[in-house]
Amino acid sequence: MNPARAIVLAAILAVLAVLAWLISTERSDKTDRALFPELTLETLNEIDRIEIAERGAVTGGVYRGDDGLWRVPGHHDHPADIVKIRRLLSDLQGAEKIEQKTSSPEHYAALGVAGPEAGEGGGKLLTLKDASESRQLILGNPSRQVSGGRYVRKPDEAESWLVNAGFELPAAPAEWLDKDIVHLEPSEVVKATITHAGGKPFTVARGGDGELGIADLPKGRVLKNAFNLKQIASVTDYLQFKSVFPSAGHDIALPKKYITVKIVTANELTLVIKAYKAKDDKTYFMLDADGTSEQAKELKQHLSAWLYEVSSTIYNNVDKRLDDFLKDA
Amino acid sequence: MKKLLKINFPPSALLTALVVLFFALMILNNALLRGMRLDLTANNLYTLSEGTRNILEQIQEPINLYLFFSERETKDLPGLRNYYNRVREVLEEYSLIAGGKLNVHYVNPEAFSEEEDRATQLGLQAATIKGGEKVYFGIAGTNALDTIEVIPFIQTSRETFLEYDLGKLIYSLAHVKKPVLGLMSDLPMYPTQLDPATGRMNEPWIITEQLEQLFDVELVFTDTAAIAEDVDVLMVVHPKNLPEKTMYAIDQFVMRGGKGLFFVDPYADVDQVPQPADTPLQDPKAQSSNLNRLFRAWGFTVDENSIIGDIERAMPVTIQSGQPPVPHPAVLNSRTSDFNQEDVVMSALESVNFYLASHVRLEQNADVELTPLVQTSTQAMPIPIQRFRFIPHPRTLLEGFTATGERYPIAARIQGTFKSAFDGPPAGEDGDQGASDEGSGAVGPHIAETAQPGIIAVIADADVLTDRMWSQVQRFFGQRIVQPFANNRDFVINLADNLFGSNDLIGIRSRASYSRPFTRVEAIEREASQKYRATEQSLQNELRETETKLQELQQERTDKKSALLTASQQEEIRKFQEKKVEIRKKLRNVRHQLVKDIENLGARLKAVNIIVVPIVVTTVALVAGFLRVRRRRHGARI
Numbered sequence: 001m002n003p004a005r006a007i008v009l010a011a012i013l014a015v016l017a018v019l020a021w022l023i024s025t026e027r028s029d030k031t032d033r034a035l036f037p038e039l040t041l042e043t044l045n046e047i048d049r050i051e052i053a054e055r056g057a058v059t060g061g062v063y064r065g066d067d068g069l070w071r072v073p074g075h076h077d078h079p080a081d082i083v084k085i086r087r088l089l090s091d092l093q094g095a096e097k098i099e100q101k102t103s104s105p106e107h108y109a110a111l112g113v114a115g116p117e118a119g120e121g122g123g124k125l126l127t128l129k130d131a132s133e134s135r136q137l138i139l140g141n142p143s144r145q146v147s148g149g150r151y152v153r154k155p156d157e158a159e160s161w162l163v164n165a166g167f168e169l170p171a172a173p174a175e176w177l178d179k180d181i182v183h184l185e186p187s188e189v190v191k192a193t194i195t196h197a198g199g200k201p202f203t204v205a206r207g208g209d210g211e212l213g214i215a216d217l218p219k220g221r222v223l224k225n226a227f228n229l230k231q232i233a234s235v236t237d238y239l240q241f242k243s244v245f246p247s248a249g250h251d252i253a254l255p256k257k258y259i260t261v262k263i264v265t266a267n268e269l270t271l272v273i274k275a276y277k278a279k280d281d282k283t284y285f286m287l288d289a290d291g292t293s294e295q296a297k298e299l300k301q302h303l304s305a306w307l308y309e310v311s312s313t314i315y316n317n318v319d320k321r322l323d324d325f326l327k328d329a
Numbered sequence: 330m331k332k333l334l335k336i337n338f339p340p341s342a343l344l345t346a347l348v349v350l351f352f353a354l355m356i357l358n359n360a361l362l363r364g365m366r367l368d369l370t371a372n373n374l375y376t377l378s379e380g381t382r383n384i385l386e387q388i389q390e391p392i393n394l395y396l397f398f399s400e401r402e403t404k405d406l407p408g409l410r411n412y413y414n415r416v417r418e419v420l421e422e423y424s425l426i427a428g429g430k431l432n433v434h435y436v437n438p439e440a441f442s443e444e445e446d447r448a449t450q451l452g453l454q455a456a457t458i459k460g461g462e463k464v465y466f467g468i469a470g471t472n473a474l475d476t477i478e479v480i481p482f483i484q485t486s487r488e489t490f491l492e493y494d495l496g497k498l499i500y501s502l503a504h505v506k507k508p509v510l511g512l513m514s515d516l517p518m519y520p521t522q523l524d525p526a527t528g529r530m531n532e533p534w535i536i537t538e539q540l541e542q543l544f545d546v547e548l549v550f551t552d553t554a555a556i557a558e559d560v561d562v563l564m565v566v567h568p569k570n571l572p573e574k575t576m577y578a579i580d581q582f583v584m585r586g587g588k589g590l591f592f593v594d595p596y597a598d599v600d601q602v603p604q605p606a607d608t609p610l611q612d613p614k615a616q617s618s619n620l621n622r623l624f625r626a627w628g629f630t631v632d633e634n635s636i637i638g639d640i641e642r643a644m645p646v647t648i649q650s651g652q653p654p655v656p657h658p659a660v661l662n663s664r665t666s667d668f669n670q671e672d673v674v675m676s677a678l679e680s681v682n683f684y685l686a687s688h689v690r691l692e693q694n695a696d697v698e699l700t701p702l703v704q705t706s707t708q709a710m711p712i713p714i715q716r717f718r719f720i721p722h723p724r725t726l727l728e729g730f731t732a733t734g735e736r737y738p739i740a741a742r743i744q745g746t747f748k749s750a751f752d753g754p755p756a757g758e759d760g761d762q763g764a765s766d767e768g769s770g771a772v773g774p775h776i777a778e779t780a781q782p783g784i785i786a787v788i789a790d791a792d793v794l795t796d797r798m799w800s801q802v803q804r805f806f807g808q809r810i811v812q813p814f815a816n817n818r819d820f821v822i823n824l825a826d827n828l829f830g831s832n833d834l835i836g837i838r839s840r841a842s843y844s845r846p847f848t849r850v851e852a853i854e855r856e857a858s859q860k861y862r863a864t865e866q867s868l869q870n871e872l873r874e875t876e877t878k879l880q881e882l883q884q885e886r887t888d889k890k891s892a893l894l895t896a897s898q899q900e901e902i903r904k905f906q907e908k909k910v911e912i913r914k915k916l917r918n919v920r921h922q923l924v925k926d927i928e929n930l931g932a933r934l935k936a937v938n939i940i941v942v943p944i945v946v947t948t949v950a951l952v953a954g955f956l957r958v959r960r961r962r963h964g965a966r967i
Contacts, residue, residue, distance in 0.1 A: 004337075010346035013353035020357050100391050102473035107390075107505075110474045145471050147450060160473075
C-alpha cells in the first residue's frame with residue numbers, strides 16, 4: 001500500500017474510532033445511584049415536616065415548630081427525638097440504588113411498594129416537606145439480598161429499587177417522642193428530701209466522705225442498707241416517661257396525697273418532683289426546677305409545661321419512708 | 330484528496346499511522362463487532378441453543394447475575410481459571426442477547442471483605458484449598474422481586490451442562506410464580522389419605538414432601554372431569570380403572586401442551602389390594618395400572634403383560650428371615666451405565682431402584698421420539714406377569730431365563746406431536762351422545778392434536794416412589810430422619826423440575842467438554858510411557874524377588890541354637906542388598922528418562938510453535954516480496 005494511503009486511512013479510522021468510543025460511552029449506563037441526588041446537607045436542613053402514611057391514612061410524623069424544635073403532632077406537640085429524625089434524614093440523603101426491581105404494578109405488592117392506597121403490600125409512604133417542595137418515597141419490605149437493604153419506589157415513577165439503607169421508622173407515632181425528662185448524674189446529687197403528704201420529711205444527704213446517708217439519724221437506729229439510698233439519688237439519672245400531657249389542660253387531677261421529692265445538686269440546681277398515683281393506678285411526676293444557672297432556667301421552662309406518666313418502678317423508688325431504710329441498732 | 334495522496338510523508342509518519350491504525354481497528358472492533366461470532370469448533374461449543382436464546386429474549390424485567398470468583402487464591406489452579414473464563418464468556422454473550430435485561434457483575438470476594446460477606450449471605454459455598462484458603466466460584470442471581478437463585482459452586486464436572494444450569498437459573502428468576510404440580514393418585518402418597526393397611530391417616534411419602542417444598546402441589550381427584558388451567562405438570566401415579574371422563578381430561582391436558590409425568594405399573598407392590606379368602610392365588614392384574622388407551626394414541630405403550638427381569642441388575646432381597654438375601658431379577662438396582670448420561674435429568678445420579686417394573690416401547694410408525702432415561706442391561710428379558718401370581722422365589726424366575734441382548738427402557742421421555750385418543754368429549758352421565766363441552770367439564774373445545782411438540786415422561790414402575798426403595802427412615806424426637814441409599818428421590822425431582830422448565834429449557838442440549846486436548850501429543854506420551862513401562866515392570870519384578878530372598882535369608886536358622894548368621898549367610902545377604910540398591914537406581918533412571926523424553930517432546934513442540942512457524946511465515950513473506958520486486962523490475966525493463 002502507498003504510504004500516503006496508509007496514513008490517510010489511519011486518520012479516517014482514528015476519527016471513526018473516536019466516534020465509536022464516544023457513542024459507546026454515551027450508551028453506557030449513567031444511572032445516578034443516589035436515590036435523592038438533590039438532597040444535600042443544605043436542603044436537608046430546610047425540611048420542616050416528615051409524614052408517614054399507611055393504608056391511605058397519615059399514621060405518624062414530626063414537624064419543626066417556629067422555635068426550631070421538632071415536635072410530634074397528636075402528642076400535644078411534645079418535642080420529638082432528634083436522633084431518630086437525624087438518622088432518617090441521613091439515611092435518605094446517603095441512600096444509593098443497588099439494583100433496579102420491578103416496574104410492573106402487579107408485582108409491587110410482593111416488594112411492599114404498591115403504595116399506601118393498596119392495603120396489603122402497600123408499604124409506607126414517606127413525605128418530606130420544606131417550604132417549596134414535597135418529596136415522597138414508598139418504603140417497602142426489607143431485602144433478603146442485601147443486609148440492611150430495602151425496596152423502595154417513588155410514587156411518580158414505575159421503577160422500584162433495592163437501596164442500601166434500612167430507613168428505620170418508629171413503629172408507632174408515640175415512638176417519635178423524645179422521652180428523656182431530665183438527666184442528673186447520681187454523683188451530682190447532694191441531698192434529696194422526701195415528704196409524704198401529712199408526714200415528716202426525711203433527707204438523704206451526702207456526707208463529707210462523699211457517701212450517702214440519712215441526715216439527722218434518729219438515736220438507736222442504723223441504716224439497713226446503704227445501697228437503697230442510691231436508688232433515690234438515681235431517680236433523675238436518665239429519667240424517661242411513658243406518656244406525656246401538657247400541664248395545663250389535662251384531666252389527671254393532683255390528689256390530696258402526693259409525695260414531694262426535692263433534689264439539690266452540687267451546682268445548686270433544685271429539682272422538685274410531685275409524685276402521685278392517680279385513680280387509674282398510673283403513676284405520674286410533675287417537675288419543677290429552680291436555680292440561677294442556665295440549665296436551671298431551661299429545665300424550669302421545659303419541665304413545668306408537662307405532666308409525665310412514669311413507670312411504677314421509678315415511682316416506687318421515691319415512695320419510701322424513713323423506716324424503710326432504718327433498723328434498730 | 331488526490332493532493333493528499335501525493336504528499337511525501339516521512340517514514341516516522343507512516344509508523345505512527347500504523348500504530349494509530351492498529352488501535353483504531355481495535356476500538357472499532359470492540360464497539361461495532363462485539364456481538365459477532367463465528368463458531369468453528371467441533372460440536373459448536375460456542376453456539377447457544379435456540380432454547381437459551383428464547384429464554385434470554387423473553388426476559389421481561391431486569392435480572393442481575395453476580396459471578397463470584399476468587400482471583401488471588403486460584404492463581405495456581407489453571408484448570409479452574411480456564412473454566413471461569415469460559416463461564417464469563419458465556420455470561421457476556423447471554424448479556425448481549427438479553428438486550429439490557431440481564432446484568433452481569435463480576436465480584437472478587439477476598440478474605441474478610443464485604444464481598445465475601447455478600448457471597449456468604451447469598452448462599453455461595455467456598456471450597457477450601459491448601460493452606461486453608463477459601464475459593465469462591467459461584468453465581469447468585471436476583472430478579473425484579475425478592476428472589477435469589479444460586480449455583481453455590483460451579484463444578485467443572487458439570488461442564489457439559491453449563492448452558493442448562495445457567496439457563497435454568499435465569500429461567501427460574503424470570504418466572505417467579507411457583508410452578509403447579511397436579512398430583513393424581515389413589516396410593517397413600519398424601520397425608521390426607523387413609524392407609525388401608527393400618528386404617529390410620531398416613532404420613533406422606535418422602536418424595537411427596539420434597540415435591541411440596543419445591544412446587545405448588547395440587548391434588549387432582551382420580552374421577553376429575555378436567556385438569557385446571559394453572560397446572561403446569563400433571564403427575565399421575567398408578568392410575569387404575571380411571572373413568573372415561575378422567576382419561577379424557579388427561580388426554581386434553583396433554584393436547585393443550587401440558588407436561589405429563591406418568592408412573593404406571595403392571596404389578597405395584599405398594600398397592601395392597603385385599604384378596605378374597607377363597608382366592609388363594611395373587612392376581613397381579615388387581616395391582617396393575619396402565620394408560621395404554623391414551624399412550625397408544627400418543628405413539629407408545631407400556632407393556633402390561635410382562636415384568637422386566639435383569640440378572641445383571643438383580644438386587645439381593647430377603648425372602649425368609651434368617652436366610653441370606655437372594656438376588657431377585659425383577660428388583661433392579663439400575664446404575665450409571667444404565668442412565669442416559671447426556672440427559673441433564675440423569676447425569677448426576679448414581680443408582681435408582683425399581684420393583685417389578687415393565688418397559689416402554691414405541692409404537693410402529695409413531696410420529697414421536699422416545700429418549701430412554703433408564704434402561705436395563707443387555708442381560709434382560711420380559712417375564713410374563715402370570716409367573717408372579719404365586720409370589721415366586723427369585724430362583725424360580727431364573728428358570729428358562731434367556732437374555733435377549735436388548736436394553737429395555739424402564740423410564741423414557743417422549744416428545745413430538747401427540748394425537749388425541751378421543752374423537753371428542755365422552756358422553757355425559759345422562760347418557761347423551763356427543764355431549765357439549767360444558768357437559769363433559771372439559772376445559773375448552775376438543776383438541777385433536779398438540780399444536781406444538783409435546784413432552785411427557787413415562788416410568789414403568791410406581792414402587793420406585795415408595796420410601797423403602799431408596800431410603801431408610803428413622804425417628805428422632807418425632808422427626809423423620811431420612812438416609813438415602815439410592816437416588817430415586819433425585820430422579821423424580823429432576824424429572825419434574827425438568828418438565829417444568831419449559832420446552833426451551835428442556836431443549837438445551839448438553840455440550841461436549843470444551844477441553845480440547847492435544848491428542849497427538851497425548852498419543853506420543855502414551856507410546857513413550859508404554860516403552861518404559863515394560864522395562865520398569867521387569868525391574869520391579871526383579872526387585873520384589875530380591876527383597877523376598879533377602880527376607881528368607883535373614884530369617885534362616887540352620888543352627889537353631891544360634892541367633893547369629895554365618896559368614897557365608899551374611900555375604901549372601903550383602904550381595905542381595907547391593908543388588909536391591911542397583912535395581913532401584915535403574916528404576917529411577919528409567920523414570921527420569923521417561924520424564925525427560927516427555928519434556929523434550931514438549932520443548933520440541935514449543936520450539937516449533939515459537940520459532941519455526943514465524944520463520945516459515947517470514948520466509949514466505951520475503952519470497953513473496955522478492956518475487957513481486959522482480960516482477961516490477963521485469964515490467965520496468967519492458
